[in-house]
Amino acid sequence: MQIELKSPAEGRFYLPAEETLDSAALGALQRRKLAALLEQVRAGNAFYRQKLDGVSFDPMRDPLDRLPLTTRGELEADQTAHPPYGQNLTYPLDHYTRLHQTSGTGGRPMRWLDTRQSWEWFARCWGIILTSSGVTSSDRVLFAFSFGPFVGFWGAFEGACALGTLCLPAGGMSTVARLRMLLENKATVVCCTPTYALRMAEVAAEEKIDLPGSSVRLLIVAGEPGGSIPETRRRIESAWGARLIDHTGMTEMGAVGFECLPRPGQGVHVIESEYIPEVIDPTTQKVLPDGATGELVLTNLGRWGSPLIRYRTGDQVRLTRGRCECGRCFARLEGGILGRVDDMFVVRGNNVFPTAVEAVLRRFSELGEFRLTVHEDGPLTQVLLEIEPMPDVEAHAQLCDRVGQALHQSLSFRAQVVAVPAGSLPRFELKAHRFIRKRTTG
Ligand SMILES: [Zn+2]
Structure with a gap:
């Protein structure tokens, strides 16, 4: 499969034909791609051959839920039983050209292989995300990301190269060195996590660097829900003086979702020309x-070398359809990823996601980093919130009280709020770990 990116000179808001199909045509395209994928998979993929054994499914007609779901647990068990890569491989091992592994936030890191064709597909998905954000060959894109085995922005880098932008790989550098690189090369776009966008802004302030005065006009963030949390994105946008675009993706799935320009902060589209999204009740x-x-639940249609069919992502979402102001009929995840199904905790009868806590905390400009620890001791759940007041804030006790009240008003639970010294909580470059869950038995 070729990377099919037209010259960006053809239009800033480049919309390939597949992106503007109506729902019926999009559905038909998905089914054709699914049929082609299943043919490959049934021929060569031991993992899915086993799962689909005895399943009668006409890809052009049958409802998708005739196919079994795939879980992260199954993939991990497969890699344990058939080390090191498992059996979700459609082609012989020598066809594979790239190894990535998950960040390990959901448990043990999982290895993921791609063929050249699968990787080109990954980059093409990123091409859609970049062009929809108005990125052109005139842009200079800085990747504030360690180019290690975690897939992170590797696909973005490849997609941006294919688009003809100047790509600035800022891996293995201190934050100060990255900021200097950004200024010296007049970067116009930055790709990083929401947390790291805030960290760079924090260091820029310490170094007296005027980020809003820099040439950066766009931040594409991924890896955490922050890009769709209103207060987090407002904080990032004001610190940088740049528009933020949220993106969602997963190592084992690919680059899935993007925020379109006419609907800032309202959620992300799923690239439905390359994925089939469904939403299920996690219990039934x-x-x-x-x-x-x-x-x-997602099915990727172009990563034939290591596909995922009806994969349970663990992400809590609300999906809507209809033609968007941007011209696309791609399904929308309203508000982005609302939280991880596994991260939800129950306190005083309320279901709470850590993302909801973050949304409340980011309203406080006097507050920097934070950490949420949930102790689930039998029927009583206790929540400890450690906050770092900004260096110029003196009345710590008052700030803790106000934060506690805001949490109670918005989410109906009381947390023990404690101020800790500025800079004492960990800082993150990849996925932030601000949420700790402690369970005791008995
Ligand atoms: Zn749109």
Whole structure:
């Protein structure tokens, strides 16, 4: 498969034909791609051959839920039983050209191989994300990301290269060195996590660097839900004086979602020309109607070398459809990823996601980093919130009180709020670990 990116000179808001199909045509395209994928998979992929054994499914007609779901646990068990790569490989091992592994936040890191064709598909998905954000060959894109085995922005780098932008790989550098690189090369776009966008802004302030005065006009963030949390994105946008674009993706799935320009902060589109999204009830595993909140299930249509069919992402979403102001009929995840299904905790009868806590905390400009620890001791759940007041804030006790009240008003639970010295909580470059869960038995 070729990377099919037209010259960006053809239009800043470049919309390839597949992106503007109506829902019926999009559905037909997905089914054709699914049929082609299943043919490859049934021929050569031991993992899926086993799962699909005895399943009668006509890819052009049958409802998708005739196919079994795939779970992270199954993939991990497969890699344990067939080390080191497992059996979700459609082609012989010598066809594979890249290894990545998951960041390990959901448990043990998982290895993921791609063929040249699969990797080109990954980069092409990123091409859609970049062009929809108005990135052109005139842009200079800085990747504030360690180019290690975690897939992170590797695909973005490849997609941006294919688009003809000047790509600035800022891996293995201190934050100060990255900021200098950004200024010296007049970067116009930065790709990083929301947390790291805030960290760079924090260091820029210490170094008296005027980020809003820099040439950066766009930040593409991924890896955490922050890009769609209103207060987090407002904080990042004001610190940088640049528009933020949220993106969602997963090592084992690919580059999935993007925020379109006309709907800032309202969620992300799923690239439906390359993925089939469904939403299920995580308990009953039944498919839910559009507009209902549930767990996102995805099928990727172009990563034939290591595909995922009806994969339970563990992400809590609300999916809607209809033609968007941007001209696309791609499904939308309203508000982005609302939280991880596994991260939800229950306190005083309320279901709470750590993302909801973050949304409250980011309203406080006097507050920097934070850490949330949930102790689940039998029927009583206790929540400890450590906050770092900004260096110029003196009345720590008052700030803790106000934060505690805001949490109680918004989320109906009381947390023990404690101020800790500025700079004492960990800083993150990849996925932030601000949420700790402690369970005691008995
Ligand atoms: Zn749109």
